[in-house]
Amino acid sequence: MGKVVATYTVRPARETPGGCRCVSDSDQVRALTHAPTFYFYPPVNVSLESATEILRHSLSEALVIFYPLAGRLHWIGGGRLELDCNALGALLIAVESEGKIDDYGDFRPTPEIRALIPSVDYDKPIDELPLLLVQLTKFSCGSMSLGLGISHTIADGLSALHFISEWAKIARGEQANSPPFLDRSVLLAPEHLTAPVFDHPEFGPQPLLIGKQDNMEERKRETTTLMLKLSKDQVEKLKDKANKDRSPSDNKRPYTRYEAIAGHIWRSACKARQHESQQPTLLSIIVDARNRMEPPLPPRYFGNGTFRVTAETTSGELVSNSLGFASGKARQAIEKATHEYLQSSLVYVKCQEDVTNFRNFHTVGCAKGAFYGNPNLEITSWARLPIYGADFGWGQEIYMGPGGIGYDGKVFVFPGQGQDGSFVVALRLQVRHVDAFQKFFYEDI
Template sequence: MRVFNKSYCMVKPSDQTRSTKLALSELDQTGVITHVPTIYFYKHSPEDWLTVLQTLKTSLSSILLHFFPLAGRLSLIDGGRLELNCNAAGAQFVEAYADIKLLDLDTLLPSQVYHQLIPSIDYQNITLEEIPLLVLQVTRFTCGGFTLGLNISHVVADGQSALHFVSEWARVCRGEPLETPPYIDRKILRAGDPPRTLEMIHHEQFDPPPILIDQSDEKERERATTVTMLKLTATQVETLKIKANESTTSEMSRGFTRYEAISAHIWRTSCKARNHKPEQPTALAFCVDVRTKMRPPLPQKYFGNAIVNMIVTGCSGEIISNPLGYVSSKIRDVINKVDDEYVNSVIDFLKNQEELSMFRELIPTSGNEEHFYGNPNVGVISWLSLPIYGADFGWGKEIHMSPGTHESDGDSVILHGKDGDGSVVVALCLQVRHMEEFKKLFYHDIDMI
């Protein structure tokens, strides 16, 4: 596939927006602070292609009046902290053309095509203050179909917020009014406020992750990775849940969720596929949405990051040799820790740090200096509760939606099947040398249950 004739423009809000420096919460500026890619595939539009492009640009300009942080830029301030400059600099809009039909993509892996259909971000050669927070690419195929590839800064929006933006943009593009405006003020998560307590509670998720016993961290990060999409039928999902819940006790108020069971299965499978020694330390990283866990709950459509990063650790021998329910319970125990008090303890811990940049997975101004979170570890992010499908910009709903290019060893995303039949898809990135064994074990172990 060849993508060509790219043209670039900056789409700015259609009217004057509030010009201000917006304080970011600690949850905004730690963990993943790069852009998060997603991609939508559409059949051909009955309208002229130039009309499609103009409609997308005009509606984007209009919706940025409400989601004006996405038109701003980031800057570094004291203590390695980030600040959001709402300067209406705009979102980058890329037009492109591909020399194949959409149907021809079925023979290609996501990693082979997505990087051409979703605009990349050059963190190394562009200063932080110049990087757009929203970058998108509309690519037309020879059949008349097109893709919409988005890259949205994780500093500005988590998954819930990003999908709220996409949903409202689609409504406006269809000619409908805004349904629910975003709640912009980060003060509700104490952005810019001093810590409430100076007590330094230890939070394990901010420690350096486990590394391989007999390999160098540097050698592992250089290994080639690949991406795959693993489908689980509703029956396979239910099989995993049943197996996990076989060992539940009467003290448990509810059985394990599909996320807990699938995550436990991914963790166990990765330990096997990577052929870890029994004593090898390993971690599973994930995030928890805190919108309903705060007291009072956060306002409807809070726009920002309302997630805390969590970690569960063990040894590979422990994870492999114990039942699925045991591993699921380790994940459940960590999830249950997250309440209003815990979230505020995380915020206070970060507020008490003189230098915040060490708690990021990427420092855009100084290159890729993050802790390597690959082998022997995994990350499992859930999109199971997110409204990821149904983005109709006026030419029908997408025929396919997917996470974009994730090239970090061990990263995975769980999303529900489009047909609402109880199936799920696991988008997984793993080292090439381990992928085939992982896929074989992933399904074999379910069939053996």
């Protein structure tokens, strides 16, 4: 990790609204852990002390605007939480490292990368845990990294990036001119609905391996992370392949790049895992509901505006059919996310006595909560997120990516650096499946 040279609790620069606030029904089923991300910056002519002061003072100002991030969570029963806007602040750590940026290779989320983000002791009471964790690391080569952990109960990816963008503006001496919408009640279940009107397999038991009574053995298997790159040409080939077998009478729009990539990952995983033909397999996809709700969520809604939807088939069907079949299943899942379905999802959560088992954890090998590993997958797309451009006054980052991938079968898809049409697929798989997965992933393009 290096040498910790300074640790700060950063509180809002001025008084902010206090008191306890509800979190939405969407927030209630998010991971209790912090979502880890990191930025790498090229060698810069700024000292660690100066950069830390820039971050400390600008963060204090940013927390006036995004004051929920300075608060704490509290349990209120039934596995549910509320937000106490008590301005106790965020954690900021400055670290001096003898390492070099080249030591981190392709930047895949290894334990060494994870050490660039503050660690958290989740055995502590939840009301003692900061919702925002920041670590600035200066390397011997002059490069820097910024590692962030943001409570997933408080913010999804788009909200987190909105905060980072406004914070960076303040650090550069600019005006933060895009305030967040902080009223989470817009994603509470509607009062006129007393029961869900759809089935919601995303909250139900996930398929198990044939012959197994639970997923404990799969949770405990050794896993590792992969970073697989798809060039623009490879992405276009996958998209063409997915659309190749479409019927001329099919008037629906062609499969998108994301639908093609998602179907390809799902098929490759089933092949690599060598499932029996009749093995059920489920694909979970995270969709952004902001423009799917009626009316759409207010601009710059800050919270969890994403929902999980699922598609299910058998491994045999996926492997024996073309890529278009898998992409079609992915599209069917995404298209389920109508306003009515999303409202029903919120009602489903509201009707549960206890929501504890709906949460998953960004903690490798954790035996608690939901598990989306073998024989299943969960894919999160950052394809449309503004993940690049976090300039805090020392220039643009050279890389941004996930700082950890918590469990087998978790996948992130995000655009390559430079807006060249390439994509990166970051995922965690069981070690025994890695070689076969890489083989099928590239040979089947």
